[in-house]
Amino acid sequence: MDNQIEVIIKNEKGRIDKVLNERLANHSRSQIQQWIKEQCVSIDHKVIKANYKVSSGDKIIIEIPEPEELDLVPENLDLEIVYEDDDVAVVNKPQGMVVHPSAGHPNGTLVNGLLYQVKNLSTINDVVRPGIVHRIDKDTSGLLMVAKNDHAHESLAQQLKDKTSLRKYVALVHGEIPHEKGRIEAPIGRSKVNRKMQAVIEGGKPAVTHFEVLKRFEGFTLIELQLETGRTHQIRVHMQYIGYPVAGDPLYGPKKTLKGNGQFLHAKLLGFEHPTTDASMVFEAPLPEIFEKTLTTLQEKD
Helix, strand or coil: CCCEEEEECCCCCCEHHHHHHHHCCCCCHHHHHHHHHCCCEEECCEECCCCCECCCCCEEEEECCCCCCCCCCCCCCCCEEEEECCCEEEEEECCCCCCCCECCECCCCHHHHHHHHCCCCCCCCCCCCCCECCCCCCCCEEEEEEECCHHHHHHHHHHHHHCCCEEEEEEEEECCCCCCEEEEECCEEECCCCCCCEEECCCCECCEEEEEEEEEECCEEEEEEEECCCCCCHHHHHHHHCCCCECCCCCCCCCCCCCCCCCCEEEEEEEEECCCCCCEEEEECCCCHHHHHHHHHHHHHC
8 A cells, every 4th residue: 555654573673763764764753753643653453652662573554644735835946956857856955045944944945946946746755845855954055856756755765775875075174184085984963062963972873974185275175075874964063073174164163264154065966876767867066156266265375
């Protein structure tokens, strides 16, 4: 059935929401928790609670409720659609734009713009995130893949989980990194000091970031980064952790920094396998104008 998911537990252990989150690549943990709250999840015809711990052999049935009608207003935000076909779209998100609506950002988001320009979007995610397979921060610019139907969404989400998609970023960071390349492997979780921030913490989710130096300036380094995982604020947290915070970062950077429209971080390259044709798709977006101007200014000072 299209509105039912069946999961059989093998050797997994722990809370049901955590286990289902690991097994169901195309559904967020918050979505799974909502299904449990709405009594849509059962084992042996018995509705289970969020604190249920799975056992080997458990046959979990999820009855997916009919998607709610979106209470979102399509807005003409003149999005830069880099590519579009019947299954996917690739958009170049500007700095300052939130990806999907939330309590503090009910409109003016990428989703509002997609509903106006792209129209057909997948329904797998919750009602305020149609088509959204992955996100980048409000003040990070660059490329995002968007799913136009549920088949495409499942394929793209699985590629992210399997780490077969390609995501490269460019960042300008404080300090002059002495080595040419590096690999940062440090677990990330919510900060215990500031709930708005993430941090490298014991027991956090595994996170791996690769970087390579592109150019050094006086007091700054331009680097290219490739994500192996996709944790919230991953690049920003990892670069702060090793002592080279992203320039312009209001959360993780120093107070004295370069002026811009937030952090100097750009999702430059995006690659994935097309959900229907299996063709290899690779897209690249140029740096925002303010990023280019800042690099020119730093070059002139050297």
